[in-house]
Amino acid sequence: MEKHVSPAALTDAELILIDRYWRAANYLSVGQIYLLANPLLREPLQPEHIKPRLLGHWGTTPGLNFIYAHLNRLIRARDLDIIYMCGPGHGGPGMVANTYLEGIYSEIYPDISEDAEGLRKLFRQFSFPGGIPSHAAPETPGSIHEGGELGYALVHAYGAAFDNPDLIVACVIGDGEAETGPLAASWHSNKFLNPARDGAVLPILHLNGYKIANPTILGRTSDEDLYHLFEGYGYEPFFVDGHEPRDMHQQMAATFDQVFDRIREIQNEARNGKAPDLCPRWPMIVLRSPKGWTGPKEVDGKRVEGFWRAHQVPVSNCREDDSHRKILEDWMRGYDPEDLFGTDGRLKPELRALAPVGKRRMGANPHANGGLLRKELNVPDIRDYAVDIGKRGNAMVQSTEILGHYLRDTMKRNSEAANFRIFGPDETESNRLGSVFEVTDRVWMERIEPYDVHLSRDGRVMEVLSEHLCQGWLEGYLLTGRHGLFSCYEAFIHIIDSMFNQHAKWLKVTRELEWRKPISSLNYLLTSHVWRQDHNGFSHQDPGFVDLVANKKADIVRIYLPPDANTLLWVGDHCLRTYDRINVIVAGKQPEPQWLSMDEAVKHCEAGIGIWHWASNEDDTILPDLVMACAGDVPTMETLAAVDLLRKAIPELKIRTVNVVDLLALQSSDQHPHGLTDEAFDAIFTADKPVIFAYHGYPYLIHRLTYRRTNHRNIHVRGFIEEGTTTTPFDMAVLNELDRYHLAIEAIERVPGLKEKAGEALAAFRGKLAEHHDYVREYGEDMPEVRNWKWPTA
The missing domain is CATH 3.40.50.970 (Thiamin diphosphate (ThDP)-binding fold, Pyr/PP domains)
Structure with missing residues (x-):
């Protein structure tokens, strides 16, 4: 079961450099959470240097920075095409810090320059009004996954890898996220990844042991059980764990070397026709590191590093409490900013050289800004x-x-x-x-x-x-x-x-x-x-x-x-x-039933809403007595059947039939780009005539979309009213009063003066509903006149 790789990958010089780079990312991450000013600690911290509201999450960030630094090493050494999927919910400080260190952040946002003033602005904007969110949000270069809601990092990673043969998606999964149902299912995505034509996903399960205020399930699970769990999922697990940075750097570098060798081996076998019959066993990494790694060990006598108190803001009262501010200053100075940044505030050249260049930077990778790669779909006529x-x-x-x-x-x-x-x-x-x-x-x-x-x-x-x-x-x-x-x-x-x-x-x-x-x-x-x-x-x-x-x-x-x-x-x-x-x-x-020819369909859909003149019997010179409107395939059929019933029973009734394809066109034009102007809406639905609207879904949505219209008071909607069971198709409509008989009855009752004149029709339609009720319960199917109804043709 042993899957700890012998650490011997880095020379002393390489280890020192990668550790300094990691410290720089950690320093920037802490600064974003805490500081308004004095970004390089050129003077002792004062209350006015601290943000009044401390909003950010530290606990997962140093581990994310650690992974980022080591991925940079692999990208440069092997010229790899890698994007970073940040699953932990509040990893924003680390993702912003790393994209700033590699230069892409300032290229996209020139105001956040690579100098002391740029650092001040970088720190100030984070979780600050008018600034940026605490997540790896759309504003964050290199991100295609915002960790606001947990559970989706790994499935997004696989989606990115499909049909991207040269891409590797390094997906960091927090142990809190690993408790969600979607993430648990996502492990099975490896059964759908074809190494011959797809890219690769490297899951990195980052176990720091705690979520907001409790231990995590996988954080307390033994290595042996984790190994068997992920082996059962079809992966080859590798473990990196510890606390001491020097040892951890060596472990991570050696493990990454072996893991990326294994990925290339799987792909080369598949692309050379030597792939095994079964799904390959892709590597994954279990990284155990302390929550809040390199942060304060204790605050007010209570454990912080390696415990859930490191989750968000480890030391929280830095403006008002001198001792808290001293803890923060010692913490930040512990990263030795003078060793990381020059007098102008720029990252020192030997550290800048550790980041990849151009599009190989994970923050600049075009796969993380997919519109750069998008090509129009080739579709038929x-x-x-x-x-x-x-x-x-x-x-x-x-x-x-x-x-x-x-x-x-x-x-x-x-x-x-x-x-x-x-x-x-x-x-x-x-x-x-x-x-x-x-x-x-x-x-x-x-x-x-x-x-x-x-x-x-x-x-x-x-x-x-x-x-x-x-x-x-x-x-x-x-x-x-x-x-x-x-x-x-x-x-x-x-x-x-x-x-x-x-x-x-x-x-x-x-x-x-x-x-x-x-x-x-x-x-x-x-x-x-x-x-x-x-x-x-x-x-x-x-x-x-x-x-x-x-x-x-x-x-x-x-x-x-x-x-x-x-x-x-x-x-x-x-x-x-x-x-x-x-x-x-x-x-x-x-x-x-099929209602529109292709020419008619194109015209109707381009408009979004239209009068079906062939289903109407109104006089062109005067307004109709009634508008029968519909949206949805079954509501359309039932509406037309109701129109047929009404025209036969009350031939003098002038009916306009309206169909809606683009539902949001019902909104006004100032609410939705497809919305009708009030004049156009009134021209279709009239300004004062009853409208019987048969709708596919819950009726209130139609009222919500049309409440500002002139004739809203006369729009009467029938739709799904939460009545259902195992029954016949037509009975489903009857249960929800969306059927042709209920629509026809409502039409008669809503047209002023018609109810008194159409008593015979009302009685007939109600009788049909009673007949239907008995028929379906005796024969188990709808009445022949319902099953066999067709729109009448001239």
Whole structure:
């Protein structure tokens, strides 16, 4: 089991230099947390030199700096292409310090110059109003992962490595983060990494023993148990542990040498056709170092270094308490800043020479600013896949199957570029995208049996039954300059709600950073949706993800509800062409009526909202009596069926039918870039007529999007009201009062004066609801007139 490498990698001179560099990074990290002024301690620390609010995290930082310094050595010695994935949540001081030391920080932010004044500004800005966050945020060069919410560093690392054969992602995982569910699942990503065509991920489990106020599980786990745990995950673990810097430097250097030799050996075997049949056993490192390493041993008689009290601010009252300020000053002077920085405040030349140069600097690596590498996706013409609708509403087509054909050819067109993948939790075939398997397979690096279907080492479809992994892989893939699509059951996309939040926040900030170039949009296809989960039941029935999405900044998110295959083709094609967005497409996979020709679909989708004149019977010279609006495939079908009922029962009723594809176009133009002006909205929905709106999701979202509109008081929304079970498709609509009969009844009740004149129609529609109730419970299927309904043609 012994995996401690004999330390003999560094000469004395090399050891001294790398230790000085590490001390410089530690010094800058402490300075960022504490100091407003006097950055080089040219005078004794005074209260006014200390920040009034101390906001930052020290505990994990010295270990992160230690790893960074040793990766720099490997990059220079071997000319490696490495990015640094900082998993520990508050490692910002270290990441900023190291990118400043290597020079890229001042290149991007010239005001933070490489001199004493630049150091002062560097320290002042950290966790300070108008400055930068405490995380390795979008503002931090070299970062594609913000550690605000823990659990995603390793999955992001693997996403970055896919299809990047020369890239190595050094991923540091904090032992607090290692307790999260997503991180635990992420260890399995090695089963999807192909050494012949992908890059490599080096997981570095950084165990300092404590989280905020408690020991960590893996920090208290023995080396023997850790070895067996990670061996079981399919890794080859190496251990580095201790406290004394000289020994630790030698251990880390020797271990890195052996680990990187092993990575190259695995890749060379695979790329020379000598790869073993099974998934290679990639190396990983377990680094044990004290929490708050090199910081104060005690404060006020209480243990700090090597304990949870080092987690955030080890000595906290430096402005008011002279003894605390003395501890801070002794701590910082202990790094010997005169030995690290010249009189002008610049890092001394012999230390500057330790950092890589140009794009080999981890803060300047273009993979960590993926828009620099992004190439436009080569997509086919959607008209090649257009559905001939024939008699309107009569053809029954699985819309996502048609999109699957388009995705198949997109995959084929981009096979040489290797920059497009499809991600999903074991649902590609289920969601009717199976035609992609005509040109690729699911990637699978474990044993493949002769009877397995569509599994191969070279597959480009990523399937694993973890929405966290699918989301994280895709994020890492996009952030390093590629394209992708995430297909998921609608109800279970909620599993990654917080990951969506983090990515949306990242995009919002990067849009304000000129040096961060645009990346491809994160595209969701949500299918197997609420109205066609009648077979799985209530647990699978939830359309609420779009509500979360609608909370985000208007220029970041888009929500599309295409009603048929041709509109879905337009929407899917459009989303794959966009950048710096999160696009959510909700579309059913079951056979459904087809409403629009391709020409009509293009025109309708470009507008986002439109009147379907062919489904309306209003007089062009006067306003209609009623607007019947819909958004979503099943709501569209039920709305049109309701219009059909009303036109037959009350032919004199003038109805305008409106369909919404781009949901956020309902907002006003000053709230969303796609929003309609008030004049355009009123021209469609009228200023004073009743609007019966059948919506795919929870009704309140439509009210929220339209509350400022002139006619909002007359908009009556029907949608999912949290009623569901295992039942028939139409009964699902009836349970939630979204069906054609409820819509028709509401229309009659909302048009002034109509209820009194249409008593016979009301009674008939209510009678049909009662008849439906009895029929489905006796026969287990919907009534023939529901199952077989078609839009009437002239």
